[in-house]
Amino acid sequence: MTQSQTRKVLLVDDDAMVREALGQTLDLAGYHAILTGSYIEAKDHLSDQFEGVVVSDIRMPGKDGFQLLTQAQKVDAELPVILLTGEGDIPMAVRGMNAGAFDFLEKPCDTAALVTVIERALATRRLVLENRALKRNAQKGDAASRLLFGESTQAEDLRARVRSVAATQAEVLICGEPGSGTAKVAEVVHLLSGVAMRPFVKLPAAGLTAEALSAAFERAEGGTLFLDEIAALEASVQYTLLEYLEKTGGARVVVGTYRDLAGEVAAGRFNPDLFYKLDVLRVRIPAIRERKDDIPVLFRHYVSIASEQAALTPPEISQEVIGQLMAQDWPGNARALMNTAMRFAMGLGLGDFEEGDEARPGLAQQLAQVERSL
Numbered sequence: 001m002t003q004s005q006t007r008k009v010l011l012v013d014d015d016a017m018v019r020e021a022l023g024q025t026l027d028l029a030g031y032h033a034i035l036t037g038s039y040i041e042a043k044d045h046l047s048d049q050f051e052g053v054v055v056s057d058i059r060m061p062g063k064d065g066f067q068l069l070t071q072a073q074k075v076d077a078e079l080p081v082i083l084l085t086g087e088g089d090i091p092m093a094v095r096g097m098n099a100g101a102f103d104f105l106e107k108p109c110d111t112a113a114l115v116t117v118i119e120r121a122l123a124t125r126r127l128v129l130e131n132r133a134l135k136r137n138a139q140k141g142d143a144a145s146r147l148l149f150g151e152s153t154q155a156e157d158l159r160a161r162v163r164s165v166a167a168t169q170a171e172v173l174i175c176g177e178p179g180s181g182t183a184k185v186a187e188v189v190h191l192l193s194g195v196a197m198r199p200f201v202k203l204p205a206a207g208l209t210a211e212a213l214s215a216a217f218e219r220a221e222g223g224t225l226f227l228d229e230i231a232a233l234e235a236s237v238q239y240t241l242l243e244y245l246e247k248t249g250g251a252r253v254v255v256g257t258y259r260d261l262a263g264e265v266a267a268g269r270f271n272p273d274l275f276y277k278l279d280v281l282r283v284r285i286p287a288i289r290e291r292k293d294d295i296p297v298l299f300r301h302y303v304s305i306a307s308e309q310a311a312l313t314p315p316e317i318s319q320e321v322i323g324q325l326m327a328q329d330w331p332g333n334a335r336a337l338m339n340t341a342m343r344f345a346m347g348l349g350l351g352d353f354e355e356g357d358e359a360r361p362g363l364a365q366q367l368a369q370v371e372r373s374l
Contacts, residue, residue, distance in 0.1 A: 008052025009118060010034045012042040012068060013084070014060040018107070022055075029115050039063035039071070048076040051129065053102070053121040055082045055114075058092060066099060073100055078128045080121035084109065123316040131304045131314060134297075143191035147184060149301055150294035154286040158185075165281040166192035171245065173230075173278050174256040176285030179335030182256030183228055185285060189254055190224040198223030205255070206232035210240040217244055220251035230255035230278065231264050238271040245277050253278070288330040288337060296322050298334065302341030312345055324350060 009031045013019040019035055026033040032052070036042040039062060042054070054072055058065035069081045080102035085092055093104045102124070103117045144159040165172050166189045174182045174189075183202055190200045201220040203212070205227045216225055227233070233241065245253060255278055264270035288295065300317060307314040321344075330336055340350055 007122060008032045008034060008050070010036065010042060010045050010050070010052060010054045010056075012036050012038070012054065012056035012060070012065070014038060014057065018057075022109070025111055025114070026118075029111070029118075031118065039068050042068055043071055046072050046075045046079065048079075050076070050079060051125070053080040053082065053118060053125055055084065055118070057107075058083050058085045058096070066096065069096070069099055069101055078125075080125055082117055082121060120316075123318075127314050127316060130300055134301050134304055143188045147188050147191075149298055150291060151297055152291040152293045154291040155294055158283070158285060161283050162188050163192055165189060165283060168281065169194075169252055170280040171252070171278050172254040172281045172283060173261070174254065174283045174285065175261075176256070176258065177287050177331070177333055178258045179333035180258075180285040180287065181334050182258075182285065183226065185283060186224070186226040186254045186256060189283075190226075193224065193252070195223050195252065199251075200224050200226070201251070202226040202228065204228050204232075205230045208233060208237055210237050213237055213240055213244070217251055223251055225251040225253050227253070227255045229257055229259075231257050231259040231261055231270060235271070238274050242271060242274045242277060245274075288333045292326050295326050295330075295337065298337055299325055299341050299344075302338045303345045306342040306345035310345065312347075315344065315347065317344075321350065 007030060009026050011019065011022055011026065011033050013022065014037050016037065019037060023033045023035045034045060034052075036045070038060060042056065046054075054068070056065040056068050065083050069083065072079050072081050077100075081100075082103050082105065083096045083101045084105050084107050086107040096104050102121050105114060105117060142163070144162050148155065148159050148162065150156075150158075162185060172186075172189055174185050176182050176185075186202065187200060190196060199220050200223055201216050203216055203226070206229060208216075208227070227241075241253075244250065261270060261275055261279070265272045265275045288298075296317075299322070303314055303317060306312075325337070325340070332339075344350060
């Protein structure tokens with residue numbers, strides 16, 4: 001959405017002089033004011049796609065501001081409506097707020113107060129529309145589109161690679177830094193494969209015994225077995241896994257690692273035959289620092305999920321917040337960004353980044369990040 005689209009204000013007032021005066025005030029404040037003089041005129045502008053807010057007088061001939069509020073809520077319960085009155089009627093204000101008005105102002109409105117309320121309402125509206133767009137994107141397309149978020153070239157390449165390897169039945173090695181989501185990518189590979197309706201079994205390789213591995217193959221029969229951090233698999237169990245892979249049929253094996261598996265082979269810590277057996281198809285997950293353009297999309301998605309799970313109203317995500325996020329390298333990758341989003345959704349702010357204050361970039365660098373995000 002463009003800046004003009006997100007700063008729309010539908011102004012409703014039957015008094016032509018007041019309407020024109022408020023319209024000029026809004027224009028001077030940088031808003032795109034849509035001036036209407038009645039409920040009938042205003043209702044045609046209401047929709048669940050309206051990219052702005054409503055500012056309406058209460059007392060109007062015919063249907064009044066309360067009826068417009070009711071209509072707006074029928075069209076979209078999350079469309080902010082700010083009510084105006086010239087009488088300073090407290091019971092009327094209470095009635096308006098109880099009916100779901102975003103806020104209530106007395107005429108003549110102080111310009112600063114009006115702008116402050118409108119800015120809050122617009123920020124709320126932007127977040128609502130962004131969250132809806134994220135949910136729409138999550139509900140359409142295949143598993144790669146629904147579960148692997150990002151709009152960068154790297155994110156597109158990752159989805160394309162996952163779709164490609166999923167179409168085969170060969171073993172898959174998923175590489176990525178800690179917190180990058182190897183298990184999530186493995187699940188998407190399974191969901192896009194021809195055995196999506198069969199079991200998907202995932203286990204940590206660390207501490208896995210030969211008996212537990214055999215049991216896991218039985219549970220995953222005909223489906224996919226994912227072993228996380230395969231480099232941590234005991235040497236004796238590596239031979240057991242190799243024996244299973246040399247058999248035909250059974251479960252497809254997908255493994256993930258945060259380590260340099262070729263380096264582990266060179267150091268004598270990983271079975272070379274098993275490595276070459278597993279490294280048939282490789283998927284590399286790019287680190288967050290390599291695709292910083294995806295940070296706003298990912299953060300908004302995580303905040304939306306956290307808010308929904310905790311039954312909280314999603315907080316406003318300002319460009320200053322996005323700029324601070326993009327100024328970090330995120331060595332913890334998606335998991336660290338998700339944790340920060342959870343704290344933010346609970347009203348705890350951004351908290352302390354993993355790098356520590358001493359590693360925070362200077363003001364000029366942060367400003368550059370903000371400018372890039374804008």
